[in-house]
Amino acid sequence: MRKRKSFFLTAITNSGLGLWLFLAMFPFFWMFLISLRTPVDAFSSNPTLFAPVTFKHYFHVWFVDEFWRYGINTAIVTLATVAVSLTVGCLAGYALARYGGRMGFWLLVAALVFRALPHVVLLTAYKPIFYEMGLWSRYEILIIVLVAINQPFTIWMLRAFFRSIPKELDEAAMIDGCTRWKAFRLVIIPVMWPGVITAGLFSFILAYNDFLIASQLMSGDMTTMTAALGNYMGQNRSMERLMHGIAGSVSVTIPLLFLILVFQKQIVEGMTAGAVKG
Amino acid sequence: MKAKTFLAFVAPSVASMLLLIALPLVGVVFLSVYQSYVKTELREVTTEVPLFGGQTREVTRTVPQPVLDDNGDAIFIWEYVGGRNLREASEIEGVVEAFKGPFPQDEGLGGKLNHVYKRISNYDFWSALEFTLLYTFFTTPAILIIGLGVALAVNRVTEGLRGSLVFISLLPMIVTPIVSSSAIFWMFLDNGIVSVILKQLGFGQIYFLSNQISTRILIILYGIWFAAPFAFIILYAGLQTMPRDPLESAMIDGANAWQRLRYVIIPHLTPLLAVITMIHVMDAYRVFEPILVFGTSVYANSVQYLTYFVLGVQDNIHKAAAYSILTIIGVVILLIPILRHTFKEQKAIN
Amino acid sequence: MFRIKATFVAIMFATLPALANAQCNVNGSGEVNVLSNFFDALEILANTMEECERDDLKVDAKLTTTHQEEREVAFAASTSPYDLSAVANFSITSHQANGELLPLNDLVEKYREEGQIEDQMLIRFGDDIMAVAFMANAQVLFYRTDILEKHNLDVPTTWDEMFAAAEVLMSDDEIDYPYGAAFGGPGNWERGNEFVNILFSNGGRLFDPETSEAAFNSPEGIEALEIMGRLTQYMSPNALSHDFGNVNQQLSQGEIAMAIQWQNEAAGVEDPNESTVVGKIGLAPAPAAKDGGAPSSLFWWDGYVIPKNLDGDPEVAFQVMLHALRPEVVEQHNDVALWLRSNYQSNKFTKSVNDTIMLGAPPFPMNPQSGLAHSAIGNNIGDFLAGKESAAQSLADAEAEYTKAARDAGYLN
Numbered sequence A: 001m002r003k004r005k006s007f008f009l010t011a012i013t014n015s016g017l018g019l020w021l022f023l024a025m026f027p028f029f030w031m032f033l034i035s036l037r038t039p040v041d042a043f044s045s046n047p048t049l050f051a052p053v054t055f056k057h058y059f060h061v062w063f064v065d066e067f068w069r070y071g072i073n074t075a076i077v078t079l080a081t082v083a084v085s086l087t088v089g090c091l092a093g094y095a096l097a098r099y100g101g102r103m104g105f106w107l108l109v110a111a112l113v114f115r116a117l118p119h120v121v122l123l124t125a126y127k128p129i130f131y132e133m134g135l136w137s138r139y140e141i142l143i144i145v146l147v148a149i150n151q152p153f154t155i156w157m158l159r160a161f162f163r164s165i166p167k168e169l170d171e172a173a174m175i176d177g178c179t180r181w182k183a184f185r186l187v188i189i190p191v192m193w194p195g196v197i198t199a200g201l202f203s204f205i206l207a208y209n210d211f212l213i214a215s216q217l218m219s220g221d222m223t224t225m226t227a228a229l230g231n232y233m234g235q236n237r238s239m240e241r242l243m244h245g246i247a248g249s250v251s252v253t254i255p256l257l258f259l260i261l262v263f264q265k266q267i268v269e270g271m272t273a274g275a276v277k278g
Numbered sequence B: 001m002k003a004k005t006f007l008a009f010v011a012p013s014v015a016s017m018l019l020l021i022a023l024p025l026v027g028v029v030f031l032s033v034y035q036s037y038v039k040t041e042l043r044e045v046t047t048e049v050p051l052f053g054g055q056t057r058e059v060t061r062t063v064p065q066p067v068l069d070d071n072g073d074a075i076f077i078w079e080y081v082g083g084r085n086l087r088e089a090s091e092i093e094g095v096v097e098a099f100k101g102p103f104p105q106d107e108g109l110g111g112k113l114n115h116v117y118k119r120i121s122n123y124d125f126w127s128a129l130e131f132t133l134l135y136t137f138f139t140t141p142a143i144l145i146i147g148l149g150v151a152l153a154v155n156r157v158t159e160g161l162r163g164s165l166v167f168i169s170l171l172p173m174i175v176t177p178i179v180s181s182s183a184i185f186w187m188f189l190d191n192g193i194v195s196v197i198l199k200q201l202g203f204g205q206i207y208f209l210s211n212q213i214s215t216r217i218l219i220i221l222y223g224i225w226f227a228a229p230f231a232f233i234i235l236y237a238g239l240q241t242m243p244r245d246p247l248e249s250a251m252i253d254g255a256n257a258w259q260r261l262r263y264v265i266i267p268h269l270t271p272l273l274a275v276i277t278m279i280h281v282m283d284a285y286r287v288f289e290p291i292l293v294f295g296t297s298v299y300a301n302s303v304q305y306l307t308y309f310v311l312g313v314q315d316n317i318h319k320a321a322a323y324s325i326l327t328i329i330g331v332v333i334l335l336i337p338i339l340r341h342t343f344k345e346q347k348a349i350n
Numbered sequence C: 001m002f003r004i005k006a007t008f009v010a011i012m013f014a015t016l017p018a019l020a021n022a023q024c025n026v027n028g029s030g031e032v033n034v035l036s037n038f039f040d041a042l043e044i045l046a047n048t049m050e051e052c053e054r055d056d057l058k059v060d061a062k063l064t065t066t067h068q069e070e071r072e073v074a075f076a077a078s079t080s081p082y083d084l085s086a087v088a089n090f091s092i093t094s095h096q097a098n099g100e101l102l103p104l105n106d107l108v109e110k111y112r113e114e115g116q117i118e119d120q121m122l123i124r125f126g127d128d129i130m131a132v133a134f135m136a137n138a139q140v141l142f143y144r145t146d147i148l149e150k151h152n153l154d155v156p157t158t159w160d161e162m163f164a165a166a167e168v169l170m171s172d173d174e175i176d177y178p179y180g181a182a183f184g185g186p187g188n189w190e191r192g193n194e195f196v197n198i199l200f201s202n203g204g205r206l207f208d209p210e211t212s213e214a215a216f217n218s219p220e221g222i223e224a225l226e227i228m229g230r231l232t233q234y235m236s237p238n239a240l241s242h243d244f245g246n247v248n249q250q251l252s253q254g255e256i257a258m259a260i261q262w263q264n265e266a267a268g269v270e271d272p273n274e275s276t277v278v279g280k281i282g283l284a285p286a287p288a289a290k291d292g293g294a295p296s297s298l299f300w301w302d303g304y305v306i307p308k309n310l311d312g313d314p315e316v317a318f319q320v321m322l323h324a325l326r327p328e329v330v331e332q333h334n335d336v337a338l339w340l341r342s343n344y345q346s347n348k349f350t351k352s353v354n355d356t357i358m359l360g361a362p363p364f365p366m367n368p369q370s371g372l373a374h375s376a377i378g379n380n381i382g383d384f385l386a387g388k389e390s391a392a393q394s395l396a397d398a399e400a401e402y403t404k405a406a407r408d409a410g411y412l413n
Helices: A002-035 A056-064 A067-098 A102-116 A119-132 A139-163 A167-175 A180-191 A193-209 A212-217 A225-232 A239-275 B003-032 B084-090 B092-100 B109-120 B124-156 B159-174 B177-188 B193-203 B212-240 B244-252 B257-285 B289-294 B303-313 B317-349 C006-014 C016-021 C040-050 C067-076 C089-097 C105-111 C145-150 C159-169 C186-201 C219-232 C244-252 C263-269 C314-324 C327-332 C351-358 C368-380 C391-408
Strands: B034-038 B040-050 B056-066 B076-080 C030-036 C057-063 C084-088 C122-125 C128-144 C177-180 C256-262 C281-284 C299-305
Touching: A002 A239, A002 B124, A002 B159, A002 B177, A002 B212, A056 A067, A056 A239, A067 A102, A067 A139, A067 A180, A067 A193, A067 A225, A067 A239, A067 B003, A102 A139, A102 B003, A102 B257, A102 B317, A119 A139, A119 A212, A119 B003, A119 B303, A119 B317, A119 C067, A139 A193, A139 A212, A139 B003, A167 A180, A193 A239, A212 A225, A225 A239, A225 B177, A239 B159, A239 B177, A239 B212, A239 C244, B003 B034, B003 B317, B034 B317, B056 C089, B056 C368, B084 B092, B084 B317, B092 B109, B124 B159, B124 B212, B124 B257, B124 B303, B124 B317, B159 B212, B177 B193, B177 B212, B177 B289, B212 B257, B212 B289, B244 B257, B257 B317, B289 B303, B303 B317, B303 C067, B303 C186, C030 C040, C030 C067, C030 C314, C040 C057, C040 C128, C040 C263, C040 C314, C040 C327, C057 C067, C067 C084, C067 C089, C084 C089, C084 C314, C089 C128, C089 C299, C089 C368, C105 C128, C105 C314, C128 C145, C128 C263, C128 C351, C159 C177, C159 C219, C159 C256, C177 C244, C186 C219, C186 C368, C219 C391, C244 C256, C244 C263, C256 C263, C263 C281, C281 C351, C299 C351, C368 C391
Parallel strands: C030 C057, C030 C084, C177 C256
Antiparallel strands: B034 B076, B040 B056, B040 C122, C084 C299, C122 C128, C128 C256, C128 C281, C128 C299
């Protein structure tokens, strides 16, 4: 009796899971499939699973439209954003976890409100100011903007994570004569990596996926891959160019797949270690 | 930790937020009370326009032309308009009037409310806010339920398979939103793969983008699909920290699967459910990409898209600033319950 | 940055050495940043400009569909990051009215011979030459010759004939819908555009030139909007989210029999790589709102402008532009667009634009108020087309929005 019931339950959960996995994958699978077709097959009135395969859209996007340049820009901007975000965020997150005063509380509340702001609100102010100062289309600007936008979430997440590291650890070090800074460096840094990797992944995804800000603040060869996709949308597009856009979209997706493939274990571990116990 | 050390540690983070978040917010308020334009006057101007095959056509008409100063530069007017932009963006007068009536005579309260609703939802900001809130309130419970379901299901699967399942389940969340909304949009066009399959299964041709209800449902479904992995991953992590004992003792007591879920698992996950709700409400309020990609702002608009539209397409920074302020007010109202919760929790800690 | 279409890639490789040798003799050095919209002709011109790149001269083109937004901010700032920008008669007006454009008279005189500048390429406001145009374009009626023949239908020349023809075609199973047009799309631009097309053909106008007050909320305007409303009955129910790209897709998959589309898209519909209806498409002027009236279409030009506030040398930017506008470029890419140079050879498709102009279609009006009216209309008539409110209400909403926008821009008090 007991066994049959659990068999029944397994069947339900597994088929539900199967449906979810199918839904999660299918749009990307289909996008990948049509990116390998000529426009006439890709948007055919009678879609088929098999059609002649061509790689020319990829060739065009990467070598004719020189998508590789945007790839480099994306790499620079994303990696720098993650590095700066984490450095700045770790210091603040650690301090917030160990400090009990009022200031910490208000900082967290402010960060919460900042976290909730739609980015276009900030863009409304950035655009006239940066253009007026001539600070446009520069890596530094995009990086610091993304770092700032990323800070609220990063410090909340890292604070939660640092709180799960026992206070006694660094306090013991300080009793041994370390300064706060030294205690942080010697005791906390070695054990903080699971949480930092998780926070870093969220920073990475935010910076990598940002369309709104990069598309408005970067220009020409300086733009990122995601923002460059905007060039393939809009009213004057031909079918051919739409296909280039699809090939570009698939290209943008692939690095993310690798990232998650490599780090998915750490994401779960980092979260389990307390990064989500806000 | 001493206050001084604390300040030293948080300084870089605070500086970046002050400079690039707080200061721009002040800038937005500043921008919203002004209106700027180049001073022009109407003058007769003859323009010459190229035609086909080497011909040109001359047209004379009155065209606004810049008024120049002594150096020959255009004069730029920066005019203080006070609350005008804000008043017009919020359509506050229209909203008040809608409540005052006049109403159609023979209708009851329902008819009257409907009348008020129709008038108010004709205003850009209010209709954008309406859909933004609908999106928020429909997606939030859905992602909690789906996220929990998937987390429980993945947790039942043998250890070796879990990695790949987590990987696939995360896809909708991590893939660039502009890419994933495009991928979905293409599937639901007239001859998109979903429309065609439904047709072949005998449901007839369904036009998903042909009316308000189905367009909104589609965007909300996209939102659920996009955000459910976020709920999933947090809850899945939460399940890993689940102590074995209570579950086992519940099983010994003869609790069935539902009772174990209801009385053991869910209470353990409650704090996480609150975190997910909080973060998702913030994210949902920002919904932008599907509105941009689906291009159906007649049926479904969002506050972030509306501001983007005024800023980019209409190129009116002052009006965009006014919409930004309304957006901020909306966020703060939405956050009040969460802020109160944080406040209490913080009090309890200290 | 963006090179030539994929279909030409093979040819391009064959001629690569020749292209690389194409002489670009720009005097001067520095940096030329170009901002432009994104379609085939502009892509070709941008690539040609980038041939001028050498050690002491950087040429960088940004092609984006959000060019207009970027340009408005850039030209209004103290210095513009862009030294050269492609505009059309729609987008030049506000920059001209704001005094942001550099008059090109001196440069044109200096380089007239060397660059073989033809008079028909020069856009003048009064005495000032404000832009150098390179192509003309118009939206025309694309129709399936085979389908109209099958039903013995003539190409409709008025909207009434269009309704009659569409009624007949409703029963044809070969197609899904008789008609297609861009009634949606991001930014609501297309929707406003089609209204303006029909309004002008119907004898209406957008605003009163003496006072800048809105004039489209008129009997002509209501009629024009009602024509659009009737057309939706013959279109895919998804039409309110279709932009020109979707119309292209419908046409090339043989789903519709007639459509309003930019003439320069004909090349794609004739490409077997993109289309299933190659050789079955004819082009004609758009239908008129009245018997014997002008077609419901406006004609457009595209050209380059230089802002006053550029950070580079205008003379270098001008020379780079001239390099791209050489007669040889037109010759090499003759069928890509309706080029304004005299060595351009017209083909069977561009005749429709010629006819459109000869039948009296006006250019898109070059006043900044038109752009504001266009945008206000596009934002508001969707509610009528979706059946949410009456035509009169939609136009009243549009008028209110226009009035505020014109006031904010300083055209109305």
